[in-house]
Amino acid sequence: MLCIPFTDSQETMSRFFFDDRKSLINDAVDGLILTARHQNLTRLDIDPAIRIVARRDWDKSKVAVISGGGSGHEPAHAGFVGKGMLTAAVCGDLFASPSVDAVLNAIVAVTGDRGCLLIVKNYTGDRLNFGLAAEKARRHGLKVEMVIVSDDVALPDNKQPRGIAGTALVHKIAGFAAEQGKSLSDVRALAQQASDAVKSLGVALQTCSLPGSTEDGRIKQGEAELGLGIHGEPGASTINTQNSREIVATLVERLMAQVPADARLAVLINNLGGTSALEMALLTRELSRSALKDRIDWLIGPAPLVSALDMKGFSLSVLPLNDNVVQALNAPVETVGWLPPVAFGEPHAQSLPLVRDSVEATPSDNPHVRTLLDRATAALIALEARLNALDAKVGDGDTGSTFAEGARDIAQKLANNQLPLNDAAALLQLIGERLATVMGGSSGVLMSIFFTAAGQKVADSAALPDALLAGLARMKHYGGAAPGDRTLIDALQPALEALKNAGIAAAAQAAEQGAKATAQMGKARAGRSSYVGSDNLEGVEDPGAVAVAGVFKAITQGG
Secondary structure, three states: OOOOOOOHHHHOOOOOOOOOHHHHHHHHHHHHHHHOOOOOEEEOOOOOOOOEEEEOOOOOOOOEEEEEEEEOOOOOOHHHEOOOOEOEEEEEEEOOOOOHHHHHHHHHHHOOOOOEEEEEEOOHHHHHHHHHHHHHHHHOOOOEEEEEEOOEOOOOOOOOOOOOOOHHHHHHHHHHHHHOOOOHHHHHHHHHHHHHHOEEEEEEEEOOOOOOOOOOOOOOOOOEEEOOOOOOOOOOEEEOOOOHHHHHHHHHHHHHOOOOOOOOEEEEEEEOEOOOHHHHHHHHHHHHOOOOHHHEEEEEEEEOOOOOOOEEEEEEEEEEOOHHHHHHHHOOOOOOOOOOOEEOOOOOOOOOOOOOOOOOOOOEOOHHHHHHHHHHHHHHHHOHHHHHHHHHHHOOOOHHHHHHHHHHHHHHHHHOOOOEOOOHHHHHHHHHHHHHHHOOHHHHHHHHHHHHHHHHHHHOOOOHHHHHHHHHHHHHHHHOOOOOOOOOHHHHHHHHHHHHHHOHHHHHHHHHHHHHHHHHOOOOOOOHHHHOOHHHHOOOOOHHHHHHHHHHHHHHHOO
16 A cells, blocks of 8 residues: 655645645646646746746737736636736735735836736735835836726625626736737726726635635535635625525625616626536526626626635626727637636527437237247246345345336236237337336346347347347447356346357256356456445346346246
8 A cells, every 4th residue: 555644734634735835836836837828928937935927928018917916816817917918927825915025026027118007906915015016116117007906895885895806807908908009007097997897796605725724614504605705704794595596696686786777798707716617507597597687798707717716606797898898808818717708698599309219019919929928027027026135135136126117017018918029120129118118227228228229130130039139239338248247148148149059948048057157256347236345246146147047947938
């Protein structure tokens, strides 16, 4: 056994992959750069404590746009570096603002004569560190402006609303303006307009995990926390529901009160990091049924854009539109994390007729076939208890009932003269259809495949033994079992081969020998028995193989 030593901090943290806590962010930054599909990112190698991701193709001929903050919000902020968006991002430690020196070095590295715009989320550490760095950069003779994003509407009376997912929209609009060659004052004005206009609100069912910490269990089962911060800060309120439609309606109601009533909107659906893709798709559909649906022109996401590590939650950001905003949002970029907007509307659906694969067959009689069917079904019904007892030792104890249920259905139709006994192809296919319906589970489907494929071969003029072997081949193909795997195939395959070469009596003898041989197979490699240890299998015949042997015996001996 491979033994891996753990540090004390790793032992207390079971929900976060990492090796060395000290190099966690540096390693993650390098991983991002390695996977940048445009191969246009670089890490500025200044000091191990300074983490700056910048454009490799930057030439200082335009206004630089810089953002950043604590790590843990990926793809923000480094995932938005690239042509058409950010020039550089400064990455702090997990949920911690980057240092003044880190921000200053980023400004000096990428700022030319046209100047630099800093886009900062409204948290005290970010405002202070970016602000002081801006003042120091001005002493270096650089032109620097700053826009503070405060889009969170969770606490309407708060004088300092937090900056959350709407920050990504401000990045996009500022980056577009800079790419167009606009002046620093124009880039700042457009970014400030977007910052003032965008409104966001988030909700979560679980807070996030941090290295070396455990989940606090603050949010109770059946509840959701509204307006919690992207660092796991407690929310503004708790709502007593986890219903997707009710939660989306709650967010929409509050956001609609924050934007002009006649505004056309772009909406960003942001995954806070731990919500499944299935749930995010569901939430998007709920948005399309909400009170906001007729006002949305463009949708961005659903995707993690400004996340909170693995927080189980999402946020909605709404941005009123004008021609300039629409152009900016739809302009192409070369970044890792941005998703282009899609036009919003009802999901497209195409109507097609329902395909029903039912066997239409005219009942007919054939005394010989009637006798064979009567004996086979009676044998399976009589074997129900024995097969269940065998299956209880190696499976879930229902093989006998499953086969008996199928046998009773066929026996009932036989008694009611509803079977095409004089049409072998139709009879086999009808049996296959019925077994899939009444037997249930994998056994019913496997037997249905066997009889359906055999019936098709008979319809194509194959002899019955060849058709049954063809049905067996399809059963093995889809089921994955083979002789020796300790399944009914260990009895059925030798029986059918003997039927073709030597007749029905030889088939019955081969089936019985095959069933008995399964008791000596120490390992099952298919079916539920494959999960059972060899000690439980020893000396126990496979119930499916016993069922097959019982049918052949009944056919040849009359019961």
